[in-house]
Amino acid sequence: MHYKEVIQSIKERREILKVTQEALAELSGVGLRTLKQFESGKGNPTLHTLQKLADVLGMEVCVQVKNIIRNK
Amino acid sequence: MHYKEVIQSIKERREILKVTQEALAELSGVGLRTLKQFESGKGNPTLHTLQKLADVLGMEVCVQVKNIIRNK
DNA sequence: TATAAAAGAGCAGTATAATGCACTATAAAG
């Protein structure tokens, strides 16, 4: 996942859950300004920030070896 | 994946590939000091830093919905 | 045990992430 895909996955998930940026900021403890910047494609969030957002959205950050073949 | 697991996955992968911190730092463009700090459990890397390390190690950073059931 | 390679830590400077506040832009509803 590249940078923009990471952004997209968070943003899409937030929208699916019908949570506003403001609510997500509140719930996650991330500053609203930070979230806005992030979702508008600016900046370079820290792992901690990413995890706080992911947690609230029922998501998780992972680092894994590529080309994992999953038996579908 | 929590913070320490992220660290571990990177560190383990580096060791499996028998790459030194110095070599990984060179190859990824991340400062050696940064990598050392990261692997010793200190700090809070940015997404960009994580991705540079993951790339070189044939890994990827992803953010996904939890509880994905994979058919093993 | 001596030596060398790799990993970890202290210090200090620079770059930038995180933040709040105030303002603007956009979109939906009336």
Next chain:
DNA sequence: CTTTATAGTGCATTATACTGCTCTTTTATA
């Protein structure tokens, strides 16, 4: 068009990630 809710931006400050340099500690090998 007006109102309201949500999203995005400019500016300034603070905290901290990133970095290099140097030194110490640990680990492996002769």
